[in-house]
Amino acid sequence: MSSGKDLTEIRREYAAEELHMSDLAADPVAQFAQWQQQMAKLDPEDSTSMVLATASSDGCPSARIVLLKHFDSDGFCWYTDYLSQKGEELDGNPQAELLFYWRMLERQVRIWGTVERLPRAEAERYFSQRPRGSQLSAAASVQSSVVSGRSELEQRYQALDQRYQQETIPCPENWGGYRLLPQRFEFWQGRPNRLHDRIVYSQQLEGWQRVRITP
Numbered sequence: 001m002s003s004g005k006d007l008t009e010i011r012r013e014y015a016a017e018e019l020h021m022s023d024l025a026a027d028p029v030a031q032f033a034q035w036q037q038q039m040a041k042l043d044p045e046d047s048t049s050m051v052l053a054t055a056s057s058d059g060c061p062s063a064r065i066v067l068l069k070h071f072d073s074d075g076f077c078w079y080t081d082y083l084s085q086k087g088e089e090l091d092g093n094p095q096a097e098l099l100f101y102w103r104m105l106e107r108q109v110r111i112w113g114t115v116e117r118l119p120r121a122e123a124e125r126y127f128s129q130r131p132r133g134s135q136l137s138a139a140a141s142v143q144s145s146v147v148s149g150r151s152e153l154e155q156r157y158q159a160l161d162q163r164y165q166q167e168t169i170p171c172p173e174n175w176g177g178y179r180l181l182p183q184r185f186e187f188w189q190g191r192p193n194r195l196h197d198r199i200v201y202s203q204q205l206e207g208w209q210r211v212r213i214t215p
Contacts (some may be wrong), residue, residue: 002105011134013192014106014191014192014194015106015109016105016106016189016190016191017190018189018191018197019187019189019191019197019198019199021210021212022028024187024199024210026208026210027073027208028182028185028201028208029071029072029073029182029190031185031201032071032109032111032185033071035102035105035107035109035187036048036100037057037153038105039102039105039107041105042104042105043051043104047102048067048068048195049066049067049068049100050065050067050068050070050078050098050099050100051063051065051098051099051100051101052065052066052078052086052096052097052098053096053097053098053099054089054090054093054095055089055093055095056089056092056093057089057092057093062085062086062089064086066072066078066080067204068098068100069126069130070178074172074179074181075113075179075181075182076098076179076180076182077118077177077178077179077180078113078177078178079123079127079175079176079178080143080175080176080177080178081128081138081142081143081144081172081174081175082117082174082175082176083140083143083144083145083174084143084144085143085144087143090178092169094114094115094116095114095115096112096113096115096180097110097111098110098111098112098180099111099113099143106189106190107187107188107189107190108186108187108188109185109186109187109188110181110184110185110186110188111180111182111184111185111186112182112183112184113180113181113182113183113184114180114181114183115178115179115180115181116178116179116181117176117177117179118176118177118178120176121178122177123171123175123176124171125149126177127171127175128168128171135169136157136160136161136169137157137166138172138175139160139169139170139172139175140153140156140159140160141153141156142174148180155202161178171196182201182203183202183203184202184203185200185201186198186199186200186201186213187199187200187201191215194215195215196215197210197212198210198213198214198215199211199212199213200213
């Protein structure tokens, strides 16, 4: 038998009230906005943190935390390096899932859909709003590429810092935004005895359809 650590005794109890179908908005984007606003009041810094799950063209999955930057009825948007692992995977397989875990509310939201790049103008507009340090980091780093050590990355950063002392830092050509166009939402509410509430919205020809699924 493995000598690894046994974690089976670690448990969490959930005590939230029932999630009624009748209490949810007909539009899942509106419902997401309501939950996100509630979370932002409790923890504004983490209310936009989400797991972005992608997969390679041959089906190998990968996941990481990124930040939601804006959303509306057209989709959910974030920004990154196009040459990163997630960027390359989205080029070959433009489907993804987003997962928001809001522990303080005992809630999760999963959003699945296809992904497209945002127009260049939107990427440049958002890049211009970022703190200067974040701009320099994006310009100095080709995300997910191998470097000899941290000092190499810091030297690139310092060189760009000196170069653009009196100039606007341009948005790198390999940096930009993505939009996930949602086709399926799942709203999850933790409940006592693991009888969790799960409401799924799916996009149909006649509009969004809702069903309750088992925990």
